[in-house]
Amino acid sequence: MQQAAGIDLWLQAAADGFGTPCYVYDLAAIKQRSQRLRQAFGERFLLSFAVKSNPNPALLEWLRTQADGLDVSSIGEFRLALAAGWPASRLSFTGPGKRDAELREAIEGGVGELVVESVREAVSASTIAVELGRQQPILVRLAPATVPKGFGDQMAGRPSPFGIDVEDSPEAIDAILALPGVCLQGLHIYAGTQCLRAEAICENYRNFIEIFSDVTDRHRLLPRTLIFGSGLGIPYHGGDEPLDLEAVGRDICPDLDALAARSCFHGTRFVLEIGRYLTGEAGYFVTRVVSTKLSRGTKIAICDGGMNAHLPASGHFGMVMHRNYPMHKVNGQGPLEPVTLVGPLCTSIDRLANAVHLPPVEAGDLIAVHSSGAYGPSASPIGFIAHPVPREIIIDEAGLRDVTPSGRRI
Numbered sequence: 001m002q003q004a005a006g007i008d009l010w011l012q013a014a015a016d017g018f019g020t021p022c023y024v025y026d027l028a029a030i031k032q033r034s035q036r037l038r039q040a041f042g043e044r045f046l047l048s049f050a051v052k053s054n055p056n057p058a059l060l061e062w063l064r065t066q067a068d069g070l071d072v073s074s075i076g077e078f079r080l081a082l083a084a085g086w087p088a089s090r091l092s093f094t095g096p097g098k099r100d101a102e103l104r105e106a107i108e109g110g111v112g113e114l115v116v117e118s119v120r121e122a123v124s125a126s127t128i129a130v131e132l133g134r135q136q137p138i139l140v141r142l143a144p145a146t147v148p149k150g151f152g153d154q155m156a157g158r159p160s161p162f163g164i165d166v167e168d169s170p171e172a173i174d175a176i177l178a179l180p181g182v183c184l185q186g187l188h189i190y191a192g193t194q195c196l197r198a199e200a201i202c203e204n205y206r207n208f209i210e211i212f213s214d215v216t217d218r219h220r221l222l223p224r225t226l227i228f229g230s231g232l233g234i235p236y237h238g239g240d241e242p243l244d245l246e247a248v249g250r251d252i253c254p255d256l257d258a259l260a261a262r263s264c265f266h267g268t269r270f271v272l273e274i275g276r277y278l279t280g281e282a283g284y285f286v287t288r289v290v291s292t293k294l295s296r297g298t299k300i301a302i303c304d305g306g307m308n309a310h311l312p313a314s315g316h317f318g319m320v321m322h323r324n325y326p327m328h329k330v331n332g333q334g335p336l337e338p339v340t341l342v343g344p345l346c347t348s349i350d351r352l353a354n355a356v357h358l359p360p361v362e363a364g365d366l367i368a369v370h371s372s373g374a375y376g377p378s379a380s381p382i383g384f385i386a387h388p389v390p391r392e393i394i395i396d397e398a399g400l401r402d403v404t405p406s407g408r409r410i
């Protein structure tokens with residue numbers, strides 16, 4: 001695997017200076033991604049970052065300069081966003097199982113747009129808002145009946161806990177519009193993710209556009225906001241071709257313009273809700289080899305962080321089978337040879353790579369796993385077997401900075 005020029009200097013310094021395992025996030029790479037996204041869609045979309053993909057507090061704080069809003073999906077993420085200096089008015093709050101206490105805290109705290117996922121939730125929110133003497137702006141999350149092929153994970157197009165099924169939306173939205181404590185300000189769809197095919201992404205967005213149009217007409221709405229759950233994927237495995245983002249932009253911009261030209265959508269904000277595509281490829285997971293072993297003809301390297309620190313790379317985060325993430329040996333040289341990389345846990349499922357081809361790997365070497373800037377520590381069972389938690393390090397103009405959340409220092 002070819003590494004980005006110069007990154008090894010940083011990865012080595014991060015590991016030597018702050019310890020391993022660690023995650024290293026390159027802010028310049030995230031900035032480039034955000035600019036590329038804005039260019040590809042000609043500024044037609046505002047960008048909202050899905051906190052669940054990387055809730056690191058320092059990252060969230062810095063993202064105020066790169067994203068227009070945040071999407072939180074629990075009250076814990078709402079608090080993190082506020083602590084990172086985001087005004088509540090720039091937050092949306094999704095999630096299929098919001099409890100009344102969460103709704104109350106978010107409404108009281110002035111959340112910009114509550115994304116309601118059921119009539120029951122809208123009723124609860126309305127009751128709470130009335131008690132507080134408020135009217136809460138809401139979006140309704142809709143679950144399309146179909147999702148094109150090509151998405152790694154799907155939240156609609158089949159029975160789903162997320163949102164209101166489009167077929168049920170006429171009565172549901174009528175019921176929601178009758179509630180006194182909530183004010184319907186727009187619609188939200190997030191139907192699938194991790195898609196690398198431009199045509200499938202566009203087909204999916206065209207499906208959103210048709211649903212947004214139909215629902216808006218049917219209920220005579222004047223939406224302030226339409227949220228498009230992006231679905232944009234990143235390469236995770238050998239043979240994955242990166243998404244052609246510019247092709248997505250060229251193909252979908254005329255449809256967005258046609259939508260914006262309809263009088264009911266004058267002044268409507270189109271928002272791209274995005275996680276992994278913004279931060280994923282800007283992050284590396286760095287783990288140090290503790291020892292190596294030749295076992296019955298297979299070379300095994302045992303690393304100081306495995307599935308406990310990086311569950312998705314171990315293949316246990318919604319994947320059907322393990323496939324190696326892209327990775328390289330930091331400052332590695334020499335002929336490539338197959339090696340199996342495992343973590344420190346006493347379980348056979350703690351495996352980072354099967355027969356990955358790397359320069360000869362010995363104790364003390366560093367392995368950098370790519371595409372690790374989203375769904376890292378917070379998506380991993382970091383308490384399992386009580387190993388030290390992974391550090392989180394940022395690279396910015398000032399150099400390297402340890403930004404491990406304080407509650408997680410061991």
Ligand SMILES: *Cc1c(COP(=O)(O)O)cnc(C)c1O
Nearest residue numbers: 050053094190193273274275276
């Ligand atoms: C997880 C999530 C996202 C982000 O998904 P990515 O695949 O990381 O882009 C966006 N919106 C909602 C509602 C989510 O739950």
